[in-house]
Amino acid sequence: MENSMDRFAGRLFGSTVSYIRRFLFRVLSVGPIPNHIAFILDGNRRYAKKWNLGEGMGHRAGFLALMSIMKYCYELGVKYVTIYAFSIDNFKRRPEEVQYVMDMMLEKIEGLLKEESIVNQYGVRVYFVGNLKLLNENVRMAAEKAMKAASNNSRSVILICVAYTSTDEIVHAAQESCEEKWTEIQSLTDARNCEIIEEKREGSNVIKLADIERHMYMGVAPDPDILVRTSGETRLSNFLLWQTSNCLLYSPRALWPEIGLRHLVWAVLNFQRIYPYLEKRRKNI
Ligand SMILES: CC(C)=CCC/C(C)=C/CC/C(C)=C/COP(=O)(O)OP(=O)(O)O
Numbered sequence: 068m069e070n071s072m073d074r075f076a077g078r079l080f081g082s083t084v085s086y087i088r089r090f091l092f093r094v095l096s097v098g099p100i101p102n103h104i105a106f107i108l109d110g111n112r113r114y115a116k117k118w119n120l121g122e123g124m125g126h127r128a129g130f131l132a133l134m135s136i137m138k139y140c141y142e143l144g145v146k147y148v149t150i151y152a153f154s155i156d157n158f159k160r161r162p163e164e165v166q167y168v169m170d171m172m173l174e175k176i177e178g179l180l181k182e183e184s185i186v187n188q189y190g191v192r193v194y195f196v197g198n199l200k201l202l203n204e205n206v207r208m209a210a211e212k213a214m215k216a217a218s219n220n221s222r223s224v225i226l227i228c229v230a231y232t233s234t235d236e237i238v239h240a241a242q243e244s245c246e247e248k249w250t251e252i253q254s255l256t257d258a259r260n261c262e263i264i265e266e267k268r269e270g271s272n273v274i275k276l277a278d279i280e281r282h283m284y285m286g287v288a289p290d291p292d293i294l295v296r297t298s299g300e301t302r303l304s305n306f307l308l309w310q311t312s313n314c315l316l317y318s319p320r321a322l323w324p325e326i327g328l329r330h331l332v333w334a335v336l337n338f339q340r341i342y343p344y345l346e347k348r349r350k351n352i
Pocket residue numbers: 108109110111112113114126127129130133152153157168171172175176227
């Protein structure tokens with residue numbers, strides 16, 4: 068009897084909170100809603116320390132916080148969510164920690180494919196972004212499987228940056244652009260069509276901004292409107308350096324596992340306040 072009363076009270080509380088959240092989102096939607104929010108998940112280990120938990124528990128709490136924030140973003144109408152899940156530099160951490168995070172990632176990526184997962188609930192397309200060759204084979208294969216399984220989803224998008232740094236992304240895009248241009252020139256030379264080659268020399272042999280952007284790992288998404296870095300840090304730590312020139316930076320003091328609805332609402336209100344300025348900058352006027 069007591070148990071069923073508890074369950075009833077729990078459900079009642081849950082649906083009231085969800086009702087209030089939806090009401091709040093309706094009010095926020097009177098103003099512009101960001102299309103893309105990126106997150107630097109900072110402070111998982113500090114959270115574990117603060118609560119005397121094992122270090123791995125901090126990352127697990129971080130994953131739960133990620134699930135909530137993704138849900139809030141998609142309910143609010145934010146189409147793209149990007150997360151900095153693991154940088155290339157993070158591979159330099161203690162081998163046991165790297166192994167723990169990789170094992171957890173594998174488990175969580177496999178979980179994303181389940182029927183009841185957030186991916187299926189919100190029709191989320193999944194992209195793993197970064198130098199995936201640096202991942203161990205199990206994680207890489209699971210990532211590729213998840214991307215394939217969700218490839219028909221289009222309502223929302225999650226971009227999970229793993230084995231990622233911005234400088235690596237830029238170098239990779241520059242190399243790909245050079246290779247593409249080189250192949251193009253070679254094919255013209257092979258055809259021995261000197262006239263065409265001369266014509267091409269006039270300018271189209273030059274690598275343009277659009278070439279580089281086409282080869283960016285993040286090229287599948289528009290630039291973020293808001294970048295959130297938790298735990299009060301105001302550094303970008305080699306994340307989305309190319310994509311954040313006209314983007315609101317928000318740095319709440321909360322550690323990543325403590326991030327909640329109030330932080331999202333505050334970030335969106337700040338975005339709405341500077342929206343006219345951001346739009347002007349984007350249109351270059
Ligand atoms: C499949 C999937 C989406 C998984 C994501 C899993 C997840 C939560 C990864 C975070 C890993 C990480 C290195 C966080 C940074 O906190 P930190 O260790 O730098 O904490 P600190 O700043 O307190 O040292």
